[in-house]
Amino acid sequence: MTERELGPRDPRSHAPRRRDPGQDTVLTRPRHDVRPVSSSNSPGNSPGDVTQPDATMTIRRVTPSRSGLSSASSLLRWSPYRTQCLAALAALDLGIVLNQIWVFRVLVLIVAFSFPGILVLDALRVPRPTVGRYPAIVVGASVAVMMVVGGVAHVIGHAAGIEPLSKSTLVISFSVTLIFIGGVAGPGKTFVIGDLKFRKSTFLLPVPVVTAAAGAITLNHGGPSVIAVAGSVFAVAGILAALVLPAPLLDRLAKPLIFSSALALLYAFSLRSNYVYGWDISQEYRVLSQTASNENWTSNVHGNAYAAMLSITMVPAMLVKITGLDGSYVFKLIYPCFAALIPVTIYALGRQYLPARFAVAGPVLILAQQSWSSMIPALARQELGLFYFALLLVALMDPSLPARCRLYLGVIFGAALVLSHYSSTYISAILFVGTSVLAVIFSCTGRRKPSSRTALIATTVTLVVGAMIWYVPVTHSTSELSRVASGLLEKGPQILPNKEKGSFIGTWLNGNTGHGLTVSEYNEELEKARGWVVSAKDTDAYPLASAPAMPGGDRLAAVLPFVTLGTVALNQLTNLLAIAGTVVLLVTARRRGDPRLLIASLLSVVMVLLLASLRLSAAIAEAYNQERMMVQALEVLSLAIGMLLLRVSALTKKIVHLSRAVPVLVAASVGFLLANNTGMISYFNSGNAANFANRGEDYERFYEHAPEVASAQWLTARIQPKDILVTDRYGQLRMALFLDRKEGIVTDLAPAAIDKNSYVYLTTVNMEGRVRAGIGRNVVMFATPFRYLDDTKGVVYANFYVKVYR
């Protein structure tokens, strides 16, 4: 929203005018006791006299409302705002009822992700310019409202004796909840957010998204790779453009550029296969399917941490019901949008402190991480968890938010994070506890008190207490945390456990990641581990053989070592930038005396320590994937990195008179990382990349075919709790779509591990002769033991692509 929309500056307001780096115009800093209201709210005005949304508004001093709630008289007053609210609610309800028609599905999606959020933000008196700057806040608040609506639906459903997540209960629950919030929000504002400006160039921005989606779908139907490659090329071009565009153009286009590029990279993977694509998402899909088919979510999850997360149970089940979409497409189409809003939000936050060119560097580094495109779209609960984490950072660090809003948003988004993803919550809780402690130490040592300290402590308490309540007495879902704790207690932190095999530097560079095993190494480990198996025959007569080679070439063999070296170097450079940036941010915060920058620098300090502990301790690394942690870390560290680059750029300009050197170097580095991490180099080398072709390592691991899904359904319906199931490391993903158990599944598809009474499930890839297994994070590939299976078992199920032995 620009100053023109806010109207003339209130002559009575003495709020300082400042230049907002996120806007082209000068804004008035919102004050606690001043809120913008339309002239229609003046006492005595009849509803007919009201000013329209775009009309000039006045800002007047009103009685402070500390709770942010409307007075009783304003609750009874009618206004165009409430008419608009009722119209939006009617549209939502109508859309839900008629969601068999595509138009209404789209309508429901648009209204459900905007209207509830706007109502809540108005009720909390969050300044409209802030809301306009962060579209993600509206979406985040809307999803938080959905969680509340889910709770209301359970109350209504149980009282009326109908299923809580049925369509009819949800219509009633949405109406009740939104009418209540609308009443609290009170009259006084237009329902339209921001200045809707469409430039011709804006219409080009969906091009990467549409091309990437079309490319993935074309590949799913056996089409050529060219469209998928073009989609990723457009996305990379968009990201690089964000780094080198002239400043005025960048200011206008940065957000849509980042969003469309981020979403294109995500869709390139998430839309592969007609089912879900990836590891965790297969289990997430199962808990979603169970919730949606039962039309009920229960807190009695029997220790299943997935089932305890509303982000992959109640919320997507509600979306299935209100939009009529299949559950897999809720995860494949809608959830990547949450993730794509993360870098946009981080950019907008950085823009409050940095010029656009440097604010964009951190978010772009997030997109350049390998985990962004290939891993994040397969983690639905983390997409929402990291999304709320970004919103928490906004709540704490955005300078335009009044203290009261900061507190409310911190609590709301903190609670939503707890309900969305346990690992992100644990990391956030440690981060915020550490930062709170540092903030208190700064206060005690007589330094300037961070102004966000109350919000920081409230957010920390929400995360810690919320997690303790939700994960322990409500859902009993602390299995993941218990596993880490018991591992730490039994084995200690296991600092650099692989260091005896190489130098310290080599160990550091490789981190605590897995490595390949040879067939004989694996076999030795297997014999030790599987001594209890009752084999049908002497397995010594059936030694494991090497797997047939995967199709593909090696056209860039001469270049690949340099690519690997360059990637390692740039990843380490990112770590160095984060550390140096944190120091620069800390110094800048103290020099400027900016309390919010101080909070940001303390968050960065703790995050750097967390990253280092994950790198050094195998016990912690076992609990949380380093690549995923890096995405969360860069959300915090983006500001520090941008601040460092700004300083370095100023230095290069002063010393060697090269003003564009740093942005160009950053663009070149990011371009290199993106070329490698999006799979382009792999594709041009061997033709193998799941987002560009129907072959390759990831394709064989994660692409789920219809015959595999059909066979998994068949087996799930017949396997008994007493039965053992032996399958490939990635065959378990197909089974995880439907089979709700962890015990009794053996993922070593080798004769030594096949019990004579077990089921053996062979996937499409196993039928082609390749089996993948592993010990811990170390993976091995060997030939499918067809001879042993044919000699000892019968085939109880077959289609053209899959077999089940018994």
Next chain:
Amino acid sequence: MAPPRRVTMVTLAAVLLLLVIQFGPPRKLFDQIMSTPDGTFAEFYFDNPDALPTRHSGMGPVHFDVGIANHFSSARTFHWAVVTKSSAGEVKQPGGTVDVGPDETQTLGVSVNLQPVTGLQRITVRLEEQELEISLLVDQRP
């Protein structure tokens, strides 16, 4: 008190977009997304694998149910046959035909006479044209 021109334009654009989505190419694209491109296969299985005989006295035939699910887009006629294989050799027994509509499932009751030999014997049921077969091992030792 007419609404601002910008809001009117955006509303009209949204309505137009929704109409295009409902009736235009995006609808076809979404239909294509929802379709199953590799849904051209048949499933062939023992209906109750837990109840399959693993031992047999040698007296009388062996009974079991097999199921056929047709995931082709049109009705198919499946020809099935049974083969028993033991140390004495391979014996093919006559089967039959069954018509299965698209996305339908049929269950067949099958009786098989085992070879009069002592030891392990494999019973294989084949869908001839589809080159699909399922099998079980029966131990006929006393």
